[in-house]
Amino acid sequence: MIPGVGTDRRAEPPVGYRIREIDPARRQDIATVSRLHLVLLDWGPMARFGEFFLRRFCYTVLLRDGLMRAALFEVDGRPAGFVAYTSRSITFHRQAIRRHAAYAAWLIALSVLRDPRVLPRLFKALRLMFSRRAELHLGQDPLGEILAIGVLPEYRTPQFVHRTDLRIGEALIAHVVASLQRMGVGRMRAVVDASNKAALLFYHQLGGRFEPYERAGDPMVHVWFDLTAPAPSEGAPSARATKR
Numbered sequence: 001m002i003p004g005v006g007t008d009r010r011a012e013p014p015v016g017y018r019i020r021e022i023d024p025a026r027r028q029d030i031a032t033v034s035r036l037h038l039v040l041l042d043w044g045p046m047a048r049f050g051e052f053f054l055r056r057f058c059y060t061v062l063l064r065d066g067l068m069r070a071a072l073f074e075v076d077g078r079p080a081g082f083v084a085y086t087s088r089s090i091t092f093h094r095q096a097i098r099r100h101a102a103y104a105a106w107l108i109a110l111s112v113l114r115d116p117r118v119l120p121r122l123f124k125a126l127r128l129m130f131s132r133r134a135e136l137h138l139g140q141d142p143l144g145e146i147l148a149i150g151v152l153p154e155y156r157t158p159q160f161v162h163r164t165d166l167r168i169g170e171a172l173i174a175h176v177v178a179s180l181q182r183m184g185v186g187r188m189r190a191v192v193d194a195s196n197k198a199a200l201l202f203y204h205q206l207g208g209r210f211e212p213y214e215r216a217g218d219p220m221v222h223v224w225f226d227l228t229a230p231a232p233s234e235g236a237p238s239a240r241a242t243k244r
């Protein structure tokens with residue numbers, strides 16, 4: 001069902017693709033995933049802190065600490081999509097702040113100095129971050145969470161999907177599910193802007209259970225996944241018939 005590494009023989013010429021976890025020691029990977037994140041989710045809570053913070057804190061410190069993970073989907077050696085996720089949805093913010101408060105504050109100050117335009121966006125980002133403190137009632141870790149996911153528009157057109165049979169968004173989610181299942185995580189969530197209809201359709205198609213939610217005063221949708229079912233196989237093109 002899910003692409004992992006391989007070559008799609010249906011495509012002319014064949015398309016080479018792979019999905020791989022990001023290594024925080026590889027600067028090129030960090031730069032690539034940060035750039036994808038900013039291009040595709042500029043309006044999201046993590047991107048509001050600015051490119052510098054995203055690259056130096058989220059995709060370096062959090063990855064190195066194992067509080068967050070990220071994977072990159074490449075097509076013919078070029079980045080096409082990414083996903084960031086955690087197995088500690090309830091506590092990873094608190095742990096990150098507890099461990100790295102001074103460094104985070106320093107990076108935020110530097111971000112503002114480098115580009116004062118991030119300042120108004122920062123207030124919203126901080127509100128969103130602190131609103132997570134009220135989420136203890138949701139349960140305990142381990143709880144998986146999709147923190148960010150995006151696929152470049154040219155890799156989600158009906159033409160691309162028809163030509164290659166690759167559904168990159170679906171493949172990225174399957175990668176996360178398999179990874180969380182290997183860690184023994186039984187539940188996963190995503191918090192989606194209520195206005196992001198494409199993302200909601202995407203999660204609905206994948207079997208997510210929806211609940212209305214609110215974060216920092218904004219209408220959101222909580223999408224829940226039960227991971228106790230057998231893991232989808234990573235490594236073969238989508239078995240779902242191409243409808244587009």
Ligand SMILES: CC(C)(COP(=O)(O)OP(=O)(O)OC[C@H]1O[C@@H](n2cnc3c(N)ncnc32)[C@H](O)[C@@H]1OP(=O)(O)O)[C@@H](O)C(=O)NCCC(=O)NCCS
Pocket residue numbers: 040041148149150151152155156161166167168169170171190191192193196197198199201202203205243244
């Ligand atoms: C959400 C996103 C990652 C989905 O990636 P994708 O590669 O298009 O997803 P897939 O090809 O695996 O799509 C699987 C299903 O999701 C649904 N879907 C995905 N994008 C859709 C869209 N724009 N409109 C309607 N349905 C969509 C479809 O039902 C699709 O199945 P189908 O083609 O058989 O109808 C992608 O649209 C994206 O990058 N969006 C911008 C960033 C974003 O909003 N991220 C989510 C933040 S929570």
